Amino acid sequence: xxxxxxxxxxxxxxxxxxxxxxxxxxFINEVSLILLLGITIAxxxxxxxxxxxxxDDETPVIYHNHALEITWSVVPLLICLVIFGWGYSGxxxxxxxxxxxxxxxxxxxKWNWAVNYExxxxxxxxVHVPKGRPVKIVLQSRDVLHSFFVPDYRVKHDVxxxxxxxxxxxxxxxxxSQIFCTEYCGTSHSDMLAKVIVHEPEEFETWLxxxxxGPSGTPVEQGEALVMQQGCQTCHSIDGSPKLAPSFKGLFxxxxxxxxxxxxxxxxxxxxxxxxxxxxxxxxxxxxxxxPYEGLLNDDEVTNIIEYIKTLK
Amino acid sequence: MAVAxxxxxxxxxxxxxxxxxxxxxxxxxxxKGVWAWMTTVDHKKIGLMYLAxxxxxxxxxxxxxxxxxxxxxxxAKTFIEADTYNQLFTLHGAMMVFxxxxxxxPAALGNFIMPMQLGAKDVAFPRLNLASFYxxxxxxxxxxxxxxxxxxxxxxxxxTPYSSDSNSAGVIWVTLGVFxxxxxxxxxxxxxxxxxxxxxxxxxxxxxxxxxxxxxYATSIIQVLATPVxxxxxxxxxxxxxxxxxxxxxxxxxxxxxxxxxFWFYSxxxxxxxxxxxxxIISEVITTFSKKTIFGYWAIxxxxxxxxxxxxxVWGHHMFTSGQSxxxxxxxxxxxxxxxxPTGIKxxxxxxxxxxxxxxxxxxxxxxxxxLFLFSIGGxxxxxxxxxxxDIHLHDTYYVVAHFHYVxxxxxxxxxxxGLHYWWPKMTGKMYNETLxxxxxxxxxxxxxxxxxxxxxxxxxxxxxRYYNYIDQFQPFHQTSTIGSYILGFAFxxxxxxxxxxxxxxxxxxxxxxxxxxLEWQSTSPPDFHNFxxxxxxxxxxxxxxxxxxxxxxxxxxxxxxxxxxxxDEIVSDETEKA
Numbered sequence: 001x002x003x004x005x006x007x008x009x010x011x012x013x014x015x016x017x018x019x020x021x022x023x024x025x026x027f028i029n030e031v032s033l034i035l036l037l038g039i040t041i042a043x044x045x046x047x048x049x050x051x052x053x054x055x056d057d058e059t060p061v062i063y064h065n066h067a068l069e070i071t072w073s074v075v076p077l078l079i080c081l082v083i084f085g086w087g088y089s090g091x092x093x094x095x096x097x098x099x100x101x102x103x104x105x106x107x108x109x110k111w112n113w114a115v116n117y118e119x120x121x122x123x124x125x126x127v128h129v130p131k132g133r134p135v136k137i138v139l140q141s142r143d144v145l146h147s148f149f150v151p152d153y154r155v156k157h158d159v160x161x162x163x164x165x166x167x168x169x170x171x172x173x174x175x176x177s178q179i180f181c182t183e184y185c186g187t188s189h190s191d192m193l194a195k196v197i198v199h200e201p202e203e204f205e206t207w208l209x210x211x212x213x214g215p216s217g218t219p220v221e222q223g224e225a226l227v228m229q230q231g232c233q234t235c236h237s238i239d240g241s242p243k244l245a246p247s248f249k250g251l252f253x254x255x256x257x258x259x260x261x262x263x264x265x266x267x268x269x270x271x272x273x274x275x276x277x278x279x280x281x282x283x284x285x286x287x288x289x290x291x292p293y294e295g296l297l298n299d300d301e302v303t304n305i306i307e308y309i310k311t312l313k
Numbered sequence: 314m315a316v317a318x319x320x321x322x323x324x325x326x327x328x329x330x331x332x333x334x335x336x337x338x339x340x341x342x343x344x345k346g347v348w349a350w351m352t353t354v355d356h357k358k359i360g361l362m363y364l365a366x367x368x369x370x371x372x373x374x375x376x377x378x379x380x381x382x383x384x385x386x387x388x389a390k391t392f393i394e395a396d397t398y399n400q401l402f403t404l405h406g407a408m409m410v411f412x413x414x415x416x417x418x419p420a421a422l423g424n425f426i427m428p429m430q431l432g433a434k435d436v437a438f439p440r441l442n443l444a445s446f447y448x449x450x451x452x453x454x455x456x457x458x459x460x461x462x463x464x465x466x467x468x469x470x471x472x473t474p475y476s477s478d479s480n481s482a483g484v485i486w487v488t489l490g491v492f493x494x495x496x497x498x499x500x501x502x503x504x505x506x507x508x509x510x511x512x513x514x515x516x517x518x519x520x521x522x523x524x525x526x527x528x529x530y531a532t533s534i535i536q537v538l539a540t541p542v543x544x545x546x547x548x549x550x551x552x553x554x555x556x557x558x559x560x561x562x563x564x565x566x567x568x569x570x571x572x573x574x575x576f577w578f579y580s581x582x583x584x585x586x587x588x589x590x591x592x593x594i595i596s597e598v599i600t601t602f603s604k605k606t607i608f609g610y611w612a613i614x615x616x617x618x619x620x621x622x623x624x625x626x627v628w629g630h631h632m633f634t635s636g637q638s639x640x641x642x643x644x645x646x647x648x649x650x651x652x653x654x655p656t657g658i659k660x661x662x663x664x665x666x667x668x669x670x671x672x673x674x675x676x677x678x679x680x681x682x683x684x685l686f687l688f689s690i691g692g693x694x695x696x697x698x699x700x701x702x703x704d705i706h707l708h709d710t711y712y713v714v715a716h717f718h719y720v721x722x723x724x725x726x727x728x729x730x731x732g733l734h735y736w737w738p739k740m741t742g743k744m745y746n747e748t749l750x751x752x753x754x755x756x757x758x759x760x761x762x763x764x765x766x767x768x769x770x771x772x773x774x775x776x777x778x779r780y781y782n783y784i785d786q787f788q789p790f791h792q793t794s795t796i797g798s799y800i801l802g803f804a805f806x807x808x809x810x811x812x813x814x815x816x817x818x819x820x821x822x823x824x825x826x827x828x829x830x831x832l833e834w835q836s837t838s839p840p841d842f843h844n845f846x847x848x849x850x851x852x853x854x855x856x857x858x859x860x861x862x863x864x865x866x867x868x869x870x871x872x873x874x875x876x877x878x879x880x881x882d883e884i885v886s887d888e889t890e891k892a
Contacts, residue, residue, distance in 0.1 A: 008773040021702045025773070028700060032693035039664065039689050043682055046667040047674060050603070055828065057671035059605040061859050065665075069609060072661045073654065080650035083700050088643060090702025095639065144475040145569060147634060147709060151775025154706040158635045160570065161474060162563030165636050178784065182709040182777040184468045185475060187395050190780035 005029040013177055013198075014153035014169040016134070020090030021154040028083060094155065097168040101136040104129070108139065108146035108159040108181065109291055111188040112231030119212035122229045125194040127179065130204035134170045143291040147183035150196060158183055171198040186289070187244065188234065223308025226301055235290070238312055245290065246283050248312045257284040271306045325515060327850045327867040332824040336837035339742065343842040354439035357840065359446050360425030361740065364733075366449065367417045374408035375805065377401050382764075382798040385791045388783050395781040399466035402779060406469030411491055412453060414725055415583065418590035419536075420445070420501055422732045423529050425740055427505065429833035429840065430523045432514025432849035437507035441500055448497040455490030459483045468779060470580070471547075473561035473572045477554050485554055488547045495540045495547075498586070502536030505529055514832070515869075516851035523831065523855040524613050528593025531617040535582045535589070535624065543579035546572070570635055577628035585624040587721060589617055591728030592659055595681055598735050599663050600856040601829040602678035603670030607856045609662040616655035623652040630699055634708045642701065649699035656692055660685060675827070676750035680731035683758050687723025691716060694769065709779075712772025715765045723761060730754075730808075737812070738826050742839040743819030749811040756804035763797025830858055830865045847871055 003026045012018040104127060105116040115123045129135045139148050139159045146159040153169035171177070181192035199207060217225070227233060232248075240249040246256070254266050259282045264270055273280055275297065278290035297305070340357050344350070350358055384391045384398055393401070424442065428435055436442050459465055465483035467476040476484050509530050513522075522530075549560050550572070559565025561572035592613070600607050607613065629637055629645030663685060672678070694716040698704050707713060738744055771790035776783060783791065825834040832855070836845050847868035853860055 008770050010774050021706050024700055025697070025703050025706075028693070028697045028703070032696070036686075036689055036693060039660070040686060042664050043667070043685060046664070046670070047672055047682065050667065050670050050672045052604070052671045052673040057604060059603070059671050059858055060669050061606050061857075062608055062665075062668070063606060064609050064612070068665070069612060069658075073658055076657050077654050080653060080696065083696060084647055084650050087646060087700030087702045087704075091633075091642070091646075091705065094702060094705055144478070145472055149709075149775070149777065151706070154702075156634050156705050156708060160563075160636050162568075163636065178775065180775065180777045184399075184472070184779040186466070187399065189399075190395070190777075190782040193784075 003030075004033070010151045012152070012154075013173055013175075014155075014171055016170045017094055017168070018152075018154040020086075020093055024083065024086045024090060027086070031079060094167070097136045097166065098134040098170075101134040101168055102130065103136045103138060105138045105140070106148065106159075107142055108148065108185075108192075109142035109231070110144070110186055110234075110289065111181070111192040112234055113148075113179065113181075113192070113194040114229060114231065117208060117212070119208060121208055121211040123211070124229050124231055127194065127196045128204065128207055129171055129196060129198055130201045131171055131174050131198050132201065134168055136166055136168045139165045139167070142296070144185050145183045146181045146185050146192065149180045149182040150177055151180070152177040153196075156182060171196065174198045174200060191234075219304045219307045220311055222301075223304035223306070226297070226305050227308060230293075230297075232305075245286055248309050250313060252306075252310045252312075258282060259284045259286075268306055271309060272302055275302055275305065325850055325869060327869060329863055329866050330835070330845075330847050330849075330868050331866060332835055332837045334824055334837075336839070336841065338841060339837060339839040340842045341742070341839050352443070354435070354443050355842065356424050356428050356435050356439065356442060357740070357844075359442050360421055360423070362446055363416055363424060363449070364421040366453070367413055367421050370408050370412040370453075372805075374405050374413060375802065377405040377408075379798055379802050381405060382795040384781070385783070386795050388785060388788060396466065398781045399779070400464045403466050403468050404460070404464075407456070407487065407491075409721075410469055410583070410587075411494055412449075412456075414587040414721055415498060416449060416501075417587075417729050418594065418725065418732065419505070419529055419532055419586070420449070420497075422594070422729065422736065423505065423532075423590060424501075426732075426736060426833055427526060427529055428508065428512065429739075429836065429844050430526055430831065430855075431508065431512055431517060432832055432845065432851065433508065433512035434843045434845075436504050437511055438504050441504055445497045445500040445504070448493060448500070452490045452492075452494030452497065455493060456487050459486030459490065462486050470576060471550065472576075473550065473553070473567070473569045474563065476550065477562050485551055488551055492544050492547045492551075495544045498536045499540045502533035502540075505533040506537065509533075514849045514851060520610075521851055521854055522614070523593075524596035524607065524610070524617075525590075525593035527614040528589050528591075528596070528617050531621040532586055532589045534618075535586050535621050539579045539582040539586070539625070542575065543583075546575035546579065549575070570632070570637060573632050573635055574628070574637070577631045578625075581628040581631065582621075582624050584720070585620055587725045588728075589620060591684070591725045592617060594728045594732035594735070595663060595684060597829075597831060598677045598681050598731050599666055600858065601735070601827050601831065602675060602681070603667050603672045604828070604858045605666055605670040605856070606854070606858060607662070608665035608668075609658075610854070610856070613659055613662050616658050619655045620652060623648060623655075627652055630704070633701060633704045646699055646701045646704075650696070653692065653696055653699070660689060660692070675734075676745075676747060676754055677731045677735035677827075679751055679754045680727055680734065683754065684724065684727040684731060687719055687727060687758075687761065691719030691723055694719065707772060709777055710772035711768040711776045711778055714778050715768035715772060718765045718768075723765075727757075730757075735827070736833075737815070738822030739833060739836075739838050739840065741816060741819075742822050743815045744822045744826065745815035745819060746811045749807060753804045753807045753811070756800060756807065760797050760800030760802075760804055764794050764801060765797070767791075767793045767797075828862070830860075830862070831855060832865070835866050 005026055107114045113125050115127050141159040141161040148159055149156040155167040155169050157165045157167045175198055177196040179194040235243050235245040237243045237247040238249055240247045251266055255263055256266055257263050276294045277292050279288050282288050340355055344353060381401055384393050462482040465487050467484060509526055552558050553560050553562060559567040561567040561569050596607060596613055627645055627649045629641050630649045633642055698707055698716060767790040771787045776787045822838045824838045832849055847870050849868045853864055
């Protein structure tokens with residue numbers, strides 16, 4: 001490689017998706033640099049060479065020059081058509097998911113990425129993938145627009161509530177790659193980060209097996225796992241420290257002041273309501289920012305989360 | 314008495330009018346006092362009121378930019394909270410777009426200069442012109458009310474569904490402000506189109522129209538056709554927020570991508586509302602300071618119109634990652650390259666104009682050179698973003714931020730500064746300090762590149778826009794950018810200083826300090842209340858620098874057509890010229 005503008009791009013860790021993009025990126029930069037140098041040299045040269053000598057300078061009358069004008073219209077047009085075609089084919093490649101792609105579901109919500117695998121394994125803000133195999137990420141949003149961006153793979157797609165979108169890539173080396181949210185989504189938009197973690201294929205299978213299957217353990221353990229997976233701790237601390245929402249520590253049994261002036265005793269029913277439909281009763285001093293979990297968690301899961309919160313005294 | 318042939322082939326008796334160097338009666342002395350200014354229908358005073366408002370909003374939004382850049386000095390909190398940061402970048406963008414860039418050149422400089430370049434006494438509808446200004450003010454008031462109502466943090470694009478479920482009160486007020494502001498834009502556009510069609514002085518055929526007028530004409534067409542779409546979009550957004558009617562919010566059965574289509578259907582043409590009038594200024598300044606006919610008059614004039622029309626058909630290039638249809642994406646990318654061609658042609662025409670010219674590097678010309686360099690970078694990086702596969706990687710990163718600052722600030726704003734320095738002597742009757750002018754232009758150039766060049770690099774490396782916090786590897790780029798923004802801020806303060814100083818103690822400006830052939834320079838500095846005390850007659854192309862100045866100072870004496878003959882004695886009747 002070793003091209004002039006290499007310093008501008010992050011490492012290329014998925015050549016199948018990144019190579020066409022990088023090639024075009026370099027081509028446009030190099031053509032632009034040549035043209036910009038031409039323009040700059042012409043400007044400086046003219047400014048010096050044709051500097052005004054006296055107020056009575058006479059200048060020639062040049063209205064136009066057809067040959068010159070046709071050249072500088074047609075040549076850029078041709079260059080642009082090449083760039084269009086090149087960009088289009090690269091983009092088709094980004095749209096055409098290989099048939100054997102491994103599918104992983106990623107859900108964006110304020111301000112986390114929840115990841116679901118075929119065998120029921122779940123992770124938060126970590127997308128585990130096998131090396132050397134095409135991976136299709138199916139994207140959905142639980143609240144507002146987000147956008148899933150992995151610079152190392154040159155892939156990005158908006159995550160739109162109410163529809164599925166996707167990206168694909170094929171990581172060719174083990175290690176980690178940064179995921180960013182690139183569609184503005186509120187207070188902690190810039191903290192909505194995640195990582196792609198690339199494993200050797202066998203290692204990935206092992207990882208999947210260990211983490212797969214349904215939930216296990218006591219209701220409290222399951223509740224704790226759910227809290228981590230669902231990203232509750234983004235806004236609710238478990239150690240009493242202040243965050244964007246009331247801390248879980250010592251929450252159960254407490255009397256909370258609501259924003260309409262009334263107060264409420266935090267019992268199972270209030271917690272249940274606040275998970276299913278958080279907007280119903282907002283604690284004074286906080287904003288209504290939590291997405292409703294109605295339909296996203298079943299009754300058992302809600303109960304387990306409540307049991308877990310009870311243990312945080 | 315000389316004889317001039319005009320387009321209707323009627324024979325006119327013309328004589329030469331040399332503008333007085335010591336005008337006793339100017340638009341600044343004619344109506345005095347605050348009330349006279351506030352109720353004036355004079356296009357020049359309204360232009361200055363717009364200019365003052367634009368300068369005010371530019372200072373405010375520029376100050377916010379400095380605050381934002383300061384916050385980005387360190388990854389986590391430097392001195393403000395995330396929510397404050399999000400509100401500030403929204404406010405910076407919304408103010409710069411709606412209160413600075415859109416009205417800056419057409420409503421401020423355009424209002425002042427356009428009727429003078431046409432040899433008219435005023436715009437076609439002077440009272441409507443004043444109304445437009447007050448509508449702009451009311452729009453601004455609504456925006457300030459929204460700040461009082463908790464503010465808004467949606468980004469200037471107000472994307473749904475985020476905008477409908479966060480701080481709705483603030484969003485409703487600011488969008489209503491933008492809705493109202495739109496009418497100001499529509500009315501100004503209508504007014505300008507009418508003026509250009511109906512109030513041209515004898516002899517100004519379409520082929521003799523200054524390129525600044527062609528640019529304003531193209532801009533006005535976009536304003537009239539595109540702005541109503543913004544109004545409808547914002548009305549729908551407000552209806553959804555207030556009455557829960559599902560249009561854009563998927564929770565109510567709406568479609569958020571539809572909102573983006575609506576929004577960009579206006580906001581992309583709006584980019585041309587901002588930049589095309591800048592092209593007009595560049596044509597005026599570059600011919601004056603190279604004393605040469607423009608190269609490719611029709612190419613420049615018609616490419617403004619071409620940009621205006623093709624510009625309507627490229628909005629989807631803001632949505633390549635949004636989930637719009639694949640066919641739409643392909644077509645929008647293709648058309649985006651087409652709109653790049655006329656813009657490139659203009660740049661090359663201006664450079665060709667310099668060839669064998671007589672170039673004088675005064676401050677306005679220095680700004681033109683800066684414009685040509687910065688705007689070219691803006692154009693090339695636009696080609697980069699138009700390329701489908703590359704845009705997928707660069708979309709919503711700092712690369713885009715850097716690109717549109719090169720176009721909007723390196724293009725529109727630098728053109729505005731070129732125009733401001735060029736017409737300042739005409740508008741105020743005072744000269745500014747040329748040395749300080751050049752120093753500040755150079756500082757702006759250095760500060761600007763230092764601020765935005767690093768953003769191309771960090772954007773291509775993956776730094777997303779609208780980020781309060783960022784990962785450590787981007788810190789050196791952010792810090793360079795922040796230092797650049799301080800240099801920019803200082804350069805603008807320096808400009809404020811020497812421009813204000815010129816108002817109070819500047820040297821008196823001659824009527825035509827740059828020896829321009831432009832019609833607006835054939836009046837006194839500052840101009841008479843009715844611009845000229847004769848009806849100008851034009852027999853040459855506006856950039857015919859090879860013809861003597863006398864041929865650009867012709868006119869017909871005004872006698873008893875609605876005015877007293879108090880000016881009769883000022884007419885230099887023996888200075889006649891064969892036309």
